[in-house]
Amino acid sequence: MPTQAKAAVIDEITDRFQNSSAAVLTEYRGLTVAQLTQLRRSLGAGSSYAVVKNTLTKRAADSVGFSDLGPLLNGPTAIAFIEGDPVEAAKVIRDFARANPMLVVKGGVVDGRTVDASEVTRLADVEPREVLLAKLAGAMKGNLTKAAGLFQAPLSQMARLAEALKEKKPAEAAAPEAPAAEAPAADDSAAADTTTPETDTAAADAASDD
Numbered sequence: 508m509p510t511q512a513k514a515a516v517i518d519e520i521t522d523r524f525q526n527s528s529a530a531v532l533t534e535y536r537g538l539t540v541a542q543l544t545q546l547r548r549s550l551g552a553g554s555s556y557a558v559v560k561n562t563l564t565k566r567a568a569d570s571v572g573f574s575d576l577g578p579l580l581n582g583p584t585a586i587a588f589i590e591g592d593p594v595e596a597a598k599v600i601r602d603f604a605r606a607n608p609m610l611v612v613k614g615g616v617v618d619g620r621t622v623d624a625s626e627v628t629r630l631a632d633v634e635p636r637e638v639l640l641a642k643l644a645g646a647m648k649g650n651l652t653k654a655a656g657l658f659q660a661p662l663s664q665m666a667r668l669a670e671a672l673k674e675k676k677p678a679e680a681a682a683p684e685a686p687a688a689e690a691p692a693a694d695d696s697a698a699a700d701t702t703t704p705e706t707d708t709a710a711a712d713a714a715s716d717d
Contacts (some may be wrong), residue, residue, distance in 0.1 A: 523535030
């Protein structure tokens with residue numbers, strides 16, 4: 508590959524690392540073009556899944572401070588660059604890997620931090636926003652021990668909960684308040700105060716060779 512073309516590829520991968528909410532590195536050896544296309548489409552609009560050159564990807568990763576990815580960049584490698592919710596993308600990749608064991612998750616980057624394969628799996632196990640909100644509401648109504656247990660959850664789950672609460676607050680603020688009821692007057696001179704205080708396999712393998 509000409510030097511200019513290599514530089515363009517490095518720039519593109521660097522840009523994706525910088526502007527994606529997550530990047531998941533996988534080994535795709537043995538998967539067909541149809542299967543890879545299915546995974547790419549399942550990730551949703553804005554996200555991508557593509558075979559990459561290990562040497563060029565390593566240079567891009569080094570340039571943005573993700574040198575820890577170096578050991579993962581060997582063998583046939585394809586990267587899912589995620590736009591949007593990393594949790595939902597992790598679930599898609601996990602479910603696809605269960606149905607297609609040839610896909611192997613190596614690790615990746617989530618919110619600017621490098622993670623291993625087990626952390627990607629844990630991210631996929633984070634519960635939906637509605638479930639987290641219900642659990643928080645229940646903990647607040649219960650005792651302090653239950654609330655403390657919720658706040659000891661993994662950071663990825665708490666970050667998702669915080670985002671859910673941030674989305675919920677404006678909606679509640681927009682809801683009209685019920686009119687305050689007047690309290691009965693204590694006597695004729697006083698009244699109560701009502702104020703209420705988110706390739707064919709062989710071709711693909713060849714594409715990823717250094």
